[in-house]
Amino acid sequence: MKTFILGHSKEEVLRLVPENSIRLVQLGEEKxxxxxxxxxxxxxxxxxxxxxxxxxxGFVTPFREVVCPLHQYRFDIKTGSVRLGDCRDLQVFSTELTDVGLKILLPDQ
Incomplete structure (x- = not known):
């Protein structure tokens, strides 16, 4: 597993990732x-x-789903499970909000 830290404090992460929005980030070679x-x-x-x-x-629903902008497929943002649509589950990554930033774990390629 690769570990990345986003931001330098909890407050900075909360500003970088506004509630109910989707933020695209580059972590090493992975988006x-x-x-x-x-x-x-x-x-x-x-x-x-x-x-x-x-x-x-896309957008996030009040039911903790991310909705694809093309065909409106819906995925659980915690588990990645498909809730609506016909494709594989979404890959999700472990995160932990700490006083020194957001810790994100990505699998090795």
């Missing part, structure tokens, strides 16, 4: 999306598994 509900930050793959459309252009 991922981040979204936030309260002080919980979720990380998931940047492109829809169905047609590889950028999920950063």
């Amino acid at each position: 991922i999306c981040l979204t936030r509900k309260g002080e919980t930050v979720y990380g998931f793959e940047a492109f829809c598994p169905h047609r590889r459309v950028s999920l950063a252009q």
Whole structure:
């Protein structure tokens, strides 16, 4: 696993990832999306598994789903499970909001 730290404080991360928005970030060679509900930050793959459309252009529902902007496929932002659509589950990444930033774990390629 590769560990990345985004930001330098909890407050900075909360500003960088506004609640209910989707932020695209580059971590090494990998692009991922981040979204936030309260002080919980979720990380998931940047492109829809169905047609590889950028999920950063989608939106987050009140039901903790990310919605693909192309065909409105819906994915659980915590587990990555497909809730609506016909494709594989979304890959999600472990995150932890700390006093020194957001710790993100990505699998080795």
